Amino acid sequence: MTNYDKMYETNDKYSLRGRVFQKLREDILSGKFKEHEELKEVAIGEELGVSRTPVREAFRQLELEGLIQIIPNKGAYVTGITAKDVKDIYMIRSLLEGLCARLATEKITKEQLEEMEENIYLADFHAQKGHLDQMAELDNRFHDILYEACDSKLLEHTLRDFHRYVLRVRQKTLATNTRGRASNDEHRQIMEAIKAGDAGLAEQLANRHMINAYDNMVKNGLKEIYGEATEEATKADTGSK
Amino acid sequence: MTNYDKMYETNDKYSLRGRVFQKLREDILSGKFKEHEELKEVAIGEELGVSRTPVREAFRQLELEGLIQIIPNKGAYVTGITAKDVKDIYMIRSLLEGLCARLATEKITKEQLEEMEENIYLADFHAQKGHLDQMAELDNRFHDILYEACDSKLLEHTLRDFHRYVLRVRQKTLATNTRGRASNDEHRQIMEAIKAGDAGLAEQLANRHMINAYDNMVKNGLKEIYGEATEEATKADTGSK
DNA sequence: CCTCGTATAATTGTATACAACCTTGCCGTT
């Protein structure tokens, strides 16, 4: 859950710790740091030109976000995502994105709805052109709009957490053009349901959207990529008891 | 979401930072620190006999758990829970506890089921006697068992976070004997559905259980207690822009 | 009497020094 207010961002923007935190999160999610890689305080501090203190504090945040795992007196390691984790996240997200869409139907503002339409329109264009990077960006933004529109700081923050968490995996699997197009069609349906004020339908569609996204990932070989991460993770665990 | 592994606990148990973190969390949830109260690093450090460093790191964890809010260069303040927050949490929990019960139906172990039965049996006893403290404790434990039984570290951790978060409120509102008894009856129904292997029913019942709990809170005057927290929170926000 | 500015105190942010712990590799023993 963590916190869910704006202070958070200002906090991250203007303090060294915040900048280190954001940098490291970015690097982990983008895959610059690989799974189970060790993060050393001094090395990162030197690289960013700061002392260990802000680095350590950033580590604590990363740990709470689930991106790294800190083993006392030993080190900080990038956490691995197992195939089961991804499955669980999509199960949870399916329900919560549904709830979010339902709430958004009542609370969405005119501006948000317009940005959504624009987003879908643009995504159509990029789908035709085969611009995968832009597609991914627009997909992120679509869900972000939805999160904002539900008018629940808590739900918004929770969904954002989960969304961020699977970014690493999604980058590899959404990169198929056919799914990108289908996904955008589903976005359109959700948007139309919200526009029509049909909260129940919007919920159902958002629900389904997640399930489809997951099914697609499984089809494209999620198992092969992250299937064996489980053993390594457990191995790391036993080492510290 | 935060992290969801066991290291977490060992981490908290054996390090100063961990102990400070647990102590402060305990104190906030138990109400020793009131809402919007300022937490000063040196004062807490002296009280616990540690330096500022572990206190600061504990603060970062508490912030990520949503229990305090850190305003840069200003201070750390205990976050307030608004009535809307509580409502949102129960909406989310309703879905996720349902999912949890559904999954648990497939995955629950014999030992867990037995502990559940014992829990309900004991709660019946304490309900008769009017032992409110024990009732609350057993209620916590019932849900914990369910979280463990769903066999999803992620869902377990997420639900635990939310559950912890509303503890502050629940302490005051579950303290009515009639609700305690009704709640335990609902627990029994959920348990029986799981025992019978009816995942759909278990999900529905757990779903309903949360809604009932929330409705009861509203009836018992949740609004009056936490209604005005919103203004104070926003006031605190604007001060830092 | 009120307002604004400045100086001082208090508090957090960061850097660094020291302590505790873990890892690693060498060496001696078996």
Add this chain to the structure above:
DNA sequence: AACGGCAAGGTTGTATACAATTATACGAGG
């Protein structure tokens, strides 16, 4: 050659010192 202990190096944990920022109080000016 294999095993175990011990020492040295490295890494994290904690404490403390210093810098930067913010709050407070006091006084000058209107």
